[in-house]
Amino acid sequence: MIKIEKLNKVYENGYEALKSVDLEVPKGALMSLLGPSGCGKSTILNIVAGLLDPTKGDIKFDGESVINKHPKDRDIGMVFQNYALYPHMSVLENVIFPLTVGSNKIKKQEAVKIAQKYIDLTDISDIKDKKPKALSGGQQQRVAIARALVQNPKILLLDEPLSNLDARLRIKIREEIRSIVKKLGVTTVFVTHDQEEALSISDYIALMDKGIIQQVDIPQNLYLNPSNLFVAKFIGTPIINTYKASFDGNSLITKDFSIKLSELENSRFREEFKSGEDYTLAIRPEHLKISEGGIPVEVISIEMIGRYMIVHFDLDNEKSRLLVDSNILINEGDRINLSIDYPSIYIFDKDDRRVY
Numbered sequence: 001m002i003k004i005e006k007l008n009k010v011y012e013n014g015y016e017a018l019k020s021v022d023l024e025v026p027k028g029a030l031m032s033l034l035g036p037s038g039c040g041k042s043t044i045l046n047i048v049a050g051l052l053d054p055t056k057g058d059i060k061f062d063g064e065s066v067i068n069k070h071p072k073d074r075d076i077g078m079v080f081q082n083y084a085l086y087p088h089m090s091v092l093e094n095v096i097f098p099l100t101v102g103s104n105k106i107k108k109q110e111a112v113k114i115a116q117k118y119i120d121l122t123d124i125s126d127i128k129d130k131k132p133k134a135l136s137g138g139q140q141q142r143v144a145i146a147r148a149l150v151q152n153p154k155i156l157l158l159d160e161p162l163s164n165l166d167a168r169l170r171i172k173i174r175e176e177i178r179s180i181v182k183k184l185g186v187t188t189v190f191v192t193h194d195q196e197e198a199l200s201i202s203d204y205i206a207l208m209d210k211g212i213i214q215q216v217d218i219p220q221n222l223y224l225n226p227s228n229l230f231v232a233k234f235i236g237t238p239i240i241n242t243y244k245a246s247f248d249g250n251s252l253i254t255k256d257f258s259i260k261l262s263e264l265e266n267s268r269f270r271e272e273f274k275s276g277e278d279y280t281l282a283i284r285p286e287h288l289k290i291s292e293g294g295i296p297v298e299v300i301s302i303e304m305i306g307r308y309m310i311v312h313f314d315l316d317n318e319k320s321r322l323l324v325d326s327n328i329l330i331n332e333g334d335r336i337n338l339s340i341d342y343p344s345i346y347i348f349d350k351d352d353r354r355v356y
């Protein structure tokens with residue numbers, strides 16, 4: 001199990017990349033660090049790997065601090081975005097390399113025997129004798145994964161391992177990664193800025209912004225139960241619709257529509273609404289329905305995405321989106337009326353904390 005305690009990183013130029021990060025990765029779990037570029041994902045990973053010193057805080061593996069341990073003594077395997085294979089070595093030589101160097105090195109013959117399991121797992125048997133430059137991106141990444149696993153590490157760290165691959169291959173290899181790490185039971189931390197990737201591969205996701213973890217949860221909860229406005233906006237495609245509203249004691253009022261609190265589900269209130277305060281209403285595109293008598297809007301454009309279409313419109317001066325089945329007849333310029341699925345909306349206070 002990995003335990004990150006009050007981790008803080010201030011770079012030499014004074015930039016505070018991590019504020020005070022606490023995070024636990026249970027044994028055998030696959031945890032994604034997700035967030036926009038620059039939020040501090042790689043900084044955490046590099047500190048866990050021992051490639052970077054923290055300014056403050058501690059990292060424990062199975063209860064033991066590893067802060068003062070050299071990277072090679074931390075029992076980790078690491079995979080980078082750019083594969084970082086040795087170009088002059090064959091695939092097999094790359095995979096066995098970690099076993100044939102350092103104080104615990106073993107004979108090449110023995111290393112080849114051990115490597116076979118990982119070569120089979122990553123399905124690179126056929127290309128064992130090739131040099132990296134003769135391989136596709138997907139093949140190179142499989143080799144990098146086999147090499148990271150060959151020492152049977154306690155922990156596997158992956159830093160955006162799929163970002164150099166095309167879309168289809170990314171989906172294939174991410175499924176393979178999940179299957180391999182689950183088969184081996186290795187505790188895994190996976191860095192990505194791609195929400196779909198994180199949602200599909202992870203047991204848990206730590207969603208970060210500006211050096212702070214915003215929410216750690218199972219993928220489903222991140223989508224269904226965002227704890228603040230950042231999480232609600234980051235997770236979900238198309239992006240959630242948001243509107244500024246003020247509360248008059250009975251209703252949340254925007255320029256174009258209002259919602260009575262009595263129409264919301266009582267059990268979901270997290271705290272009392274304060275009269276005169278400003279709030280943000282957030283409505284997922286799938287929680288708006290075309291229905292007579294609803295809020296009138298004009299269709300600006302329609303985006304076909306397969307089973308669904310995204311209908312773009314303005315509401316309350318905000319660019320907004322509605323998700324409809326693609327067999328619905330609708331055109332640019334149409335005037336439609338929208339109803340809101342009230343129990344499904346979220347409401348955030350002026351500090352972006354979720355209150356409903």
Ligand SMILES: Nc1ncnc2c1ncn2[C@@H]1O[C@H](COP(=O)(O)OP(=O)(O)OP(=O)(O)O)[C@@H](O)[C@H]1O
Pocket residue numbers: 011012013015017035036037038039040041042043044193
């Ligand atoms: N050596 C450094 N000196 C100063 N600032 C740095 C250094 N390395 C990273 N940073 C800054 O720290 C912040 C976090 O960087 P980090 O690489 O951890 O982000 P990230 O979430 O992994 O982003 P990306 O997805 O773009 O790789 C960024 O604003 C980055 O510019």
